[in-house]
Amino acid sequence: MDRSETVAALRVLFDALQAGRMAEALERLGEIPDAAVMPDLWLACVQGAVMTARTDDDLDLYTGAIEAAERALEILRGPENAMRVGMIERYAGEAMHALARHDNDIEELRTAIDHYDRSLNGLTGEELRIERAEAFFRRGCALNDIAHHEDDPRYSERAIASWDQALPLVSKKDEPRLFVKVCTELGQAHARLSMFDDDDERLDKAIGVLEQALTVQRGPDVARPLAEARMALGAALLRRGKQRDNDEDLNRATAMLEAAANGFERRDSNWSAAQNNLAVAHLVRAEGRDDPEPLRAAVAAFKRAQSIRSPKTDPRNWINTQRNIGAALMTLAERIGDLATAEESVVALELAENEAPELQPGALDAIRESLAAARTLATRLKRAADRPE
Known part of the structure; x- marks a missing residue:
């Protein structure tokens, strides 16, 4: 040239x-x-x-x-x-x-x-x-x-x-997006490591770092990173609340996960993940309580998570969520003694059973065990409903 x-x-x-x-x-x-x-x-x-x-x-x-x-x-x-x-x-x-x-x-x-x-x-x-x-x-x-x-x-x-080393270099005011992302990754890593060595102090540290992420000024540029930070913080609070039987942490976790879900667009894969995590938080809150509302909220959140999934596009999460829907419905039906809810749990678990051989064959026995329990519950509730006063 x-x-x-x-x-x-x-x-x-x-x-x-x-x-x-x-x-x-x-x-x-x-x-x-x-x-x-x-x-x-x-x-x-x-x-x-x-x-x-x-x-x-x-x-x-x-x-x-x-x-x-x-x-x-x-x-x-x-x-x-x-x-x-x-x-x-x-x-x-x-x-x-x-x-x-x-x-x-x-x-x-x-x-x-x-x-x-x-x-x-x-x-x-x-x-x-x-x-x-x-x-x-x-x-x-x-x-x-x-x-x-x-x-x-x-x-x-x-x-x-x-x-x-990155965090002190980032200004919360001038680079809020990067600040949130660094805090989120740092907090999640501490939370994961706390599970390896059962370290309560490290879990507390993770929560503290994730709370820092939420101190930035809100704006469109940080909306998604803030939703990710809320989801991570909600998961960490849920773990701590469950470990320590702390209602305040459990309630904060539920509120945080709900805010996280609202921060993602519906087509975002994190939206369904946030709904799934929210459902789990409601299930934890339902443990040992007579109030059926947390169970109803869990079922609704699982269904929202499932609404943008399919066996073809997201097989692993689809089958797990379908099983969770069936199990939560069965628990709710038993708690409130409702035949229609029990029958809905049977339908949900039958759908999981039909797809499991292709999507998750290792889970088939567990699904069939849950399905048998749901059918037994539905039969018992039907007999009770048919029994003359």
């Missing part, structure tokens, strides 16, 4: 960048000799590609961004490029992290963490505070993914350490 061709290609590249056509920008970048590309242009291409891929969930664009980052990192040397290298490594880490999650690839996760680690060497100074916080936050998320993948609490501890 001669000089005039290089200049023409650079013009096309600039036009594509300005128009946000990142796939085209990366394609043009691949045609231009490395020496002709200005350092800031490497950063603009990698950063723009990753941000666009994040919005569009474009795996090909993530791959292109990684390839461009690898080229850039080969030629950008010296202290004058430290910041650019740090930024490029941070975005390369995000791109690799996205691919790792899609591919469920543990080695790609480790590569993403390596990118984040190297990025932190160049992201120094107050002007790069947020970029440094983002790198620590995303590094923690990648470590947490490995913790889940390998069921290894040591990676959870490393994730917590990374989020602990």
Whole structure:
């Protein structure tokens, strides 16, 4: 490529960048000799590609961004490029992290963490505070993914350490969305680890961190992160309330989970998860009480959770929720002595039985046992109803 061709290609590249056509920008970048590309242009291409891929969930664009980052990192040397290298490594880490999650690839996760680690060497100074916080936050998320993948609490501890470094860098006032997300991940990790070692103090710490997340000023940009924080806080309060038989925690958990469900759009998968968690909270509140209202509320919440699921789109959650609907209806029917409710529980469990061989064969015996109990209850209530006064 001669000089005039290089200049023409650079013009096309600039036009594509300005128009946000990142796939085209990366394609043009691949045609231009490395020496002709200005350092800031490497950063603009990698950063723009990753941000666009994040919005569009474009795996090909993530791959292109990684390839461009690898080229850039080969030629950008010296202290004058430290910041650019740090930024490029941070975005390369995000791109690799996205691919790792899609591919469920543990080695790609480790590569993403390596990118984040190297990025932190160049992201120094107050002007790069947020970029440094983002790198620590995303590094923690990648470590947490490995913790889940390998069921290894040591990676959870490393994730917590990374989020602990991110949190002081984030202003609750100026970066509320990131603040909420860091607090939520940090609180959830402490809550999970508290189950490994039955650590009440760590559960208390988790609840305290999650409560911090809710102190930000509300706004449309933080609506979904706040709903996620409420869902996590509700789950932690529910656990503590059940462990300590604390009605205040149980009532707070129920209110928090209800607020969380209202914070998600109905088509959001977290909406059904929040409804399911709310139902569980009502079931816990119903234990040892004669009042049937918590049971009715649990059934209603389970049904709402199930309303956007199907055996095909979400088989595991569908079958579990269907079983829960049947079991909750059976408990309610027994408590209030209502034949119609008992018959509804039979129908719900029959539906679960029909789908179980394909969706969850290991649960079939338990479903049939519950179904037999529901039929026995319905028969008993019918006989009682038919018995003359």
